Structure formats: C-alpha cells, structure tokens
Amino acid sequence: MPSETAAKPKGLPGAEIAKAAELVNYQDGAVVSREIIKKPTGNVTIFAFDEGEGLSEHTAPFDALVHVLEGEADIRIAGRQHRLQGGEMILIPAQQPHSLKALQRFKMMLTMIRS
Template sequence: MNEQANAPKGIAFNLESHIEYAAGAVVSKTLIKKEIGNITLFAFDQGQGLSEHTAPFDAVVHILDGKAEITIGGQLQTVNTGEMLIMPANISHALQATERFKMLLVMIRGE
C-alpha cells in the first residue's frame, strides 16, 4: 500500500505516529517527492520485507519503532529504534521485519 500524502508544512508532527501498521502488509507514505529525491515513511508488519535490490544513490534509513534486519552486500545487521544507517549506492540490500518496525527513508539523487 503506497499513500501519496505530503507532510504538513510549517507544522511540527511526530514521524512515528504519522503512519500506522497494517496486518500482513508494508505501508508507505511519501512525505516529499521531488526530482532531486524522496522522503518516505514505511511501516512493516512482522514477516514483511523488501527483497534484495540496488539503488543508484545512497539512501538513509532511520528506524522509528521496532527493529529491522537489513542486509547490505551480503552482510546482515540489526538496526534498532533510534538508529540509522546509510545504504550505499549500487550495493545490493534487503530489509526484513522479524518484528514489526517503522522507518524513514531519505534518498537524494546526485553524483
């Protein structure tokens, strides 16, 4: 489920409560979508994930709730609430929810 909904501009809001979990699903909500990049919220129910893929640009993942198993270039790591990592461009990566989690994904297109 992908929901196009820009973030409220000029008003503070809580990222974690701005998206809800859905049973057996991955929910995404685009906060900003511009030619130069995107900012997207995700909520992964337990057992859900994103299969291995690559992206042409670095991407920043910030875990807002729960914990994610993220594999980058074949290396598995657990990323917990409050932690973030940078997924490097052109390196395969995948995400798996062994428990449900929410994350903010920031991708900026560039060199």
C-alpha cells in the first residue's frame, strides 16, 4: 500500500522554476536540510534552522558560500561574528573554523565547489 505522504524528491527537477525557500520546511527544535544538487565538482543544499538551533564549530576542506534566504543568523568565521539577514551572503573560506546559530528561524542555501 502506498504511503499517504509522498516523500519530496532529493534533487531539483531540471528546467522547472522553484522558490529556494520553499524547498525545505521548518521543524520545531531542528535543523532540516535538502540537497538539491550533488555532483563530483560540488553541491548545493538548502537548510531550515529553527530559532536557537545551529551548527557547532567545524571546518570544511572547500570554500562555502552561504546565502541567507530568510530570517536572521549569527555566523562565526575564525572567531569573528557576522550577523546576516535574508538576502545577504557570505563566503566561508576553506579550512576556517566556523559555526552558525539561528537568531530567529532562518533558511539558507549553501554552495560548495570542490577544487
């Protein structure tokens, strides 16, 4: 018997218009993500963070471009605080320690290019 709730497809259908902020929904007390493009050369992931949620400090081997779609977040890069709001973006350089925290519910698109 098929499920009553259809799972969202993992990727983004080609040649179709989509609103990035609508590709992932908020969930109380959680961080939700949806990978929309995954290639050997890089990936694009949409995240939804509930207020107060975040990602603890970590590093990545590649540059990461964070584009805040809506809401507000505190993004720390190498100990320096950056407060971003919907429509703003920041580049997190490879190997730099960074963390994120939702000051209010926020959604972001993360683009990583492997090179």
